[in-house]
Amino acid sequence: xxxxGTTAALHxxxxxxxxxxxxxxxxxxGDLCQAITDLAxxxxxxxxxxxxxxxxxxxxxxxxxxxxxxxxxxxxxxxxIGVKALNERLGFLAHELRNHLHVATLAVIAIxxxxxxxxxxxxxxxxxxxIGMRSLIDRSLADVRVAAGMLPxxxxxxxxxxxxxxxxxxxxxxxxxxCVFTAGAVDSELALDVDREMLLSAVGNLLQNGFKFTLxxxxxxLSAYAVGDRIRIEVEDHCGGLPLGMDNLFPSFKQRGxxxxxxxxxxxxCRRSVEANNxxxxxxxxxxxxxxxxxxxxxHTLP
Numbered sequence: 001x002x003x004x005g006t007t008a009a010l011h012x013x014x015x016x017x018x019x020x021x022x023x024x025x026x027x028x029x030g031d032l033c034q035a036i037t038d039l040a041x042x043x044x045x046x047x048x049x050x051x052x053x054x055x056x057x058x059x060x061x062x063x064x065x066x067x068x069x070x071x072x073x074x075x076x077x078x079x080x081i082g083v084k085a086l087n088e089r090l091g092f093l094a095h096e097l098r099n100h101l102h103v104a105t106l107a108v109i110a111i112x113x114x115x116x117x118x119x120x121x122x123x124x125x126x127x128x129x130x131i132g133m134r135s136l137i138d139r140s141l142a143d144v145r146v147a148a149g150m151l152p153x154x155x156x157x158x159x160x161x162x163x164x165x166x167x168x169x170x171x172x173x174x175x176x177x178x179c180v181f182t183a184g185a186v187d188s189e190l191a192l193d194v195d196r197e198m199l200l201s202a203v204g205n206l207l208q209n210g211f212k213f214t215l216x217x218x219x220x221x222l223s224a225y226a227v228g229d230r231i232r233i234e235v236e237d238h239c240g241g242l243p244l245g246m247d248n249l250f251p252s253f254k255q256r257g258x259x260x261x262x263x264x265x266x267x268x269x270c271r272r273s274v275e276a277n278n279x280x281x282x283x284x285x286x287x288x289x290x291x292x293x294x295x296x297x298x299x300h301t302l303p
Contacts, residue, residue, distance in 0.1 A: 152195030
């Protein structure tokens with residue numbers, strides 16, 4: 001420990017807090033060495049070899065201490081930012097799950113009391129709450145897998161069977177939202193080499209987004225077809241178009257419509273899930289009508 005080591009650590013901490021780079025921290029000590037040698041020349045006080053060696057050793061120690069403290073402060077800052085972001089996401093998730101669970105609990109209490117039937121409006125509320133909880137959990141699991149860099153568990157999947165599975169849950173949600181859901185016919189020979197759960201989450205997010213923003217009593221259309229060596233899965237809604245433009249749709253925690261339910265994670269997770277399966281996600285605006293989200297994936301054929 002030395003005086004220069006102590007002051008260098010303070011110097012590194014201050015530069016870190018002020019937003020300087022590690023290169024600027026190191027260059028500061030190079031400038032200090034240059035200033036000392038220039039001052040010695042101006043005063044005709046030559047620096048002896050042993051003195052210069054001592055000076056360099058002190059400056060090296062100063063650089064080491066300053067950079068060490070700088071890195072410590074920078075890592076602490078990054079860790080704090082990461083913890084804050086994680087807490088924010090967990091808080092949003094817990095809040096949304098609690099809301100859905102509260103509504104579902106009230107619906108179950110009413111049905112068990114015998115005042116209402118399961119097939120009526122209260123049953124529809126229960127369905128919406130359960131679907132909402134399932135969607136939140138599916139999104140969160142997909143987000144964790146993509147963010148953790150986990151390799152997709154790819155398998156050859158029949159496109160027709162995949163769309164058939166999507167239709168089951170999508171039909172329930174469209175009924176609860178008061179809109180029409182239509183799924184086009186699919187060639188039985190087409191196949192995808194994908195992580196099925198990731199792609200289900202991606203398509204489910206697009207459909208949920210369509211049901212959320214399409215105008216009342218309008219249609220959300222799901223279609224899947226081949227173009228050359230690619231397969232396209234499209235979700236078209238009738239939201240009236242995208243006046244805000246297409247560049248602002250994908251960031252996490254950004255919600256663009258009047259309906260603020262959900263976490264604003266759907267499209268961001270969807271894009272990352274598609275890209276993890278060697279696909280591309282695009283959106284096309286149909287002015288005055290709606291928009292079309294397209295998942296573009298490599299084409300395969302069933303044996």
